[in-house]
Amino acid sequence: MKNKVIWVLLGATVLAAVAMWWRRETLTSDIIYFAWAVPLAVAVCITAARQPAKRNRVPWCLIAFALVLWLSGDTVQTVQYYSGYVPPVGLSDVLWLSGYPAMAAALLMMARYRAAGRVRGVVLDALTLTFAAGIAAYVYFCLPIIAEGFTTLESVTPALYPLGDVMLLAGVLMLFLSPGRRGGPTYLMLAAATLYLLTDSANNVLFYVVHSDTSWSLDGAVLLGNCLLACAGLHHRSDELTEPGRAVEVLHPARVLFLGAALATAPTVVLTHTGLGPGGRTILMAATLACIACVLTRFLQAVRELERTQAQLAYQARHDPLTGLANxxxxxxxxxxxxxxxxxxxxxxxxxxxxxxxxxxxxxxxxxxxxxxxxxxxxxxxxxxxxxxxxxxxxxxxxxxxxxxxxxxxxxxxxxxxxxxxxxxxxxxxxxxxxxxxxxxxxxxxxxxxxxxxxxxxxxxxxxxxxxxxx
Missing domain, CATH: 3.30.70.270 (Reverse transcriptase/Diguanylate cyclase domain)
Structure with missing residues (x-):
């Protein structure tokens, strides 16, 4: 798809999101949402079906599956809303939660193809940050929900959404940290997944601020995320999302900063959050130890890679590259x-x-x-x-x-x-x-x-x- 067409599609989606906000909490807003979300989902399904290579087709099929699940959840909840009763936990939650593993798996597969056998460092970096995000999500989102005193199902189900976001974050980090070309499709894919994360986080924060369901106010952002996904798939260079990239063995200073921030997460939580019970402290300790293990393993890998590089350079300095004989x-x-x-x-x-x-x-x-x-x-x-x-x-x-x-x-x-x-x-x-x-x-x-x-x-x-x- 030409860049001009992509910009037109993005512009039209932004206008639709603004119209939804203008007519929020009305039937008009829902009509606009589904009238635009369904064609976008169809576009992603078509993108998955037309992929010639298996390495491209499988991730896009997972993305299409996740998008269909989320859209189905929206449909179920909308029908229930206009029927007069929306249960605290229902089929819509099952559909929404099922979409997170599919989307995360698609991003992980793309990162794996891009890394082409060099995925270990990317995995360790992503896991370290994911464990840190998991600690924050558990303490600041999951524990308050569980402490509300609802039934087990009503407490556990909302707490699963932050965990789904952690899975999605792992996929985003894997794709972001993986080697390979970063053109329009890659940035569109990362922007879509990041927008989903920000939307979910905003929903969780607003829930504690206004103490009511505010998901309707962010439906436009979800629609824009769907559009970004469709544009990434329809882009004429969408193959770059799974193309193997050149090895980058240097541990970038930004990655070191991220790893340090991840290690500081647990102490920060302990200082800013009081009243953790024995179960919370156990989970916090386990996540912290996992985070430390990932960081130590990552630095050990970097040292070993440096030693291998030095040995390779020493060998090349003493041997003829054509015959392998001494020089x-x-x-x-x-x-x-x-x-x-x-x-x-x-x-x-x-x-x-x-x-x-x-x-x-x-x-x-x-x-x-x-x-x-x-x-x-x-x-x-x-x-x-x-x-x-x-x-x-x-x-x-x-x-x-x-x-x-x-x-x-x-x-x-x-x-x-x-x-x-x-x-x-x-x-x-x-x-x-x-x-x-x-x-x-x-x-x-x-x-x-x-x-x-x-x-x-x-x-x-x-x-x-x-x-x-x-x-």
Whole structure:
């Protein structure tokens, strides 16, 4: 759907909400509500049905299901109202409460798809804030309702609404904290869910202020939330809600602030709310411990991720990205630590022709195959290095010239085997220069490398597939 059409739809919904407020507590207000809410619900159902991919279809089906449940609850209550009797607890409550898990599950699924295997940090952050919100909702909303002295059903049912809001909050936080692109559909979805939360919270607060049901005064906000949902689904980039995003492993300062605020919730409740009974204190302690556990686990995960990143960077600094062999930096370090043994300097024969004729992908395939064959041909204590291009070095500690020649012979045979690529057989040879331990133990630490390099050129001058021991 074009952005212009979305703005028109939002504008029309705002006008409808204003008209409902103007004609509040009248049949006209209810007619406007249902005349606009039903098409919006149908639009969301159509959005769910037209999703081509399963990962998109399931969350939108849950959203459509939640919206239908809430609209059905509104219908039941409206019919009861005009029939002359609205029970304290009834079918409308069952329908309304059933919509919260469906909507929260849809948001959680979207966040899971966006995180694409990296959802653990998002879950921990969302759970921490959710536990904190649960503490506040229980103390400031649920306990006063239970203390009113109504029947068990009349006390428990209203107390379930704040818990439903906590579930919805978990879904909002998961989607907000998940990686991925944040365009129009994402902001519309977050705005819709947040508006539902604010509407429910306002209803709870107004109930304690005016001591009567004021839900009618916020029906326009609910209608606007439904419109935001429909616009998110009809947006031409709605796929972004379930598209996997790039990993963001940095613990943003804002997240640290949120986690700190969550930890401060329980002490704040204790200081501002008196008269908690044993049951209330037990629930408060359990929620606080869960919140602390989530925060500690989150920071432990961040530390471990930092350690993994450092190890990965250290590995990349010492290894060639194409072949996985040690690179020049690792080889230089090896020379400084262990200078006794034999060096073999290798240069591929015919590699440039393959690169020019068959392309760089073919050349990369040859280099990878050669790297694997060299690694398989040496001892576990030997170090295979790619210096760059088609040049390799093998450092053989505690070895003599005889071993070097045997290894060179084996390498020449292994490297000359054809490499299959794209249905073709690519063949290269190798020239090897060998520098014995006597060249390593005298002169500069890099004299052996120069000696092996010169021996390699001497071998290349004799033709492909030869090796020469440095004099």
């Amino acid at each position: 020049r930096a690792a080889f230089t370090e090896h020379l400084e630590q262990d200078t006794a043994g034999v060096l073999l300097y290798l240069d591929l024969d015919g590699f440039k022709g393959i690169n020019d004729r068959d392309g760089h992908e073919a050349g990369d395939a040859v280099l990878q195959a050669v790297g694997q064959r060299l690694s398989a041909a040496v001892r576990s204590s030997d170090l295979v290095v790619r210096l760059g291009g088609d040049e390799f070095v093998i450092a053989c500690p505690a070895a003599d010239t005889a071993y070097g020649e045997l290894l060179a012979q084996r390498i020449v045979a292994e490297v000359s085997r054809p490499v299959e690529f794209g249905g073709r057989h690519l063949v290269v040879g190798v020239s090897v220069g060998i520098a014995a331990h006597t060249h390593i133990s005298t002169g500069s630490r890099h004299a052996a490398l120069r000696a092996a390099d010169e021996a390699m050129y001497a071998a290349k001058s004799r033709g492909k597939g030869n090796w020469v021991v440095a004099a």
